[in-house]
Amino acid sequence: MVFDLYFALVVVALPVFVFWKLTAKEKISDRRFEVKYNALVDTLNTANKKTTAAFIPVFLLRRAAFVAIMFIMSQHVVFAVMLLIFIQLAYLIYFCAMRPHLLRADMLGEAFNEAMVYFLYC
């Protein structure tokens, strides 16, 4: 039980850690940083530091929002679905505007995935 609560703290702390790591003194475009924290910057366009720093925290916070909606709004299905559609659409617009991925193929694949999820919710 206590072990689970420790996990809860870690789960909540992850986006904060990621954001801190990406906006800390280390340069995102630095080769050593890329090798060490490959999972954070992999396939992302590291030339744009602000977009890269925000991408993973936004990605994780959106998931946290989805889970929160699932538990809090389970008695109000219509509002829950409306909120999910709204968040998904907002993320889709953010993704297409910011263009966080380096390769065009990655951008297209990810945008297609997100668009399909949006249409599924609709």
Place this chain on the structure above:
Amino acid sequence: MKILLSVGLNQLWSMCNALQLIYLIPFIGIRMRSHEYELYGLLIEVASFDILSGLELSENWFSYQSIDPYDEIFGQNGYDTCSFVKNQSLFYVTFWILIFVYTIHALARKCVKKTSWRVTKRWRRFIDRTLWWSPLLRFYIESYMDCLVNVILNVSMFKYFKENGVKGGDI
């Protein structure tokens, strides 16, 4: 390990990420037909990386008490209990394997500092570059959503204990 967890399977990770958002739909409370529930059950197994059988594992390895599912929908879709360890057995086992590997790595690092053996130094540098942060973060980012669901389910256990008079020490 690097190929498996970071670079090589980007498209697959991307697909899993989309699946993780889709499998929430039954939990919101939308009524569906039985065969749709079955399909979602399949998706949940894939997207939540539920490869190990959590219940069997926890029953054989730990003396965890059986706890009822959060509600009927969660029970039907693979969350048979509110316990984090039972639902997230793969995450739990992998977590301890990683702790074990990193402990050995840390010990090796300490030992190698005292020697000047070139091969060991090279090995240490390789491990530092490939194993330390990236796989751990990747693994954690991918299972973040399922972890969050299970943590909230686990917190709901407090209410269950209060209602059924189970003490924390019994688990």
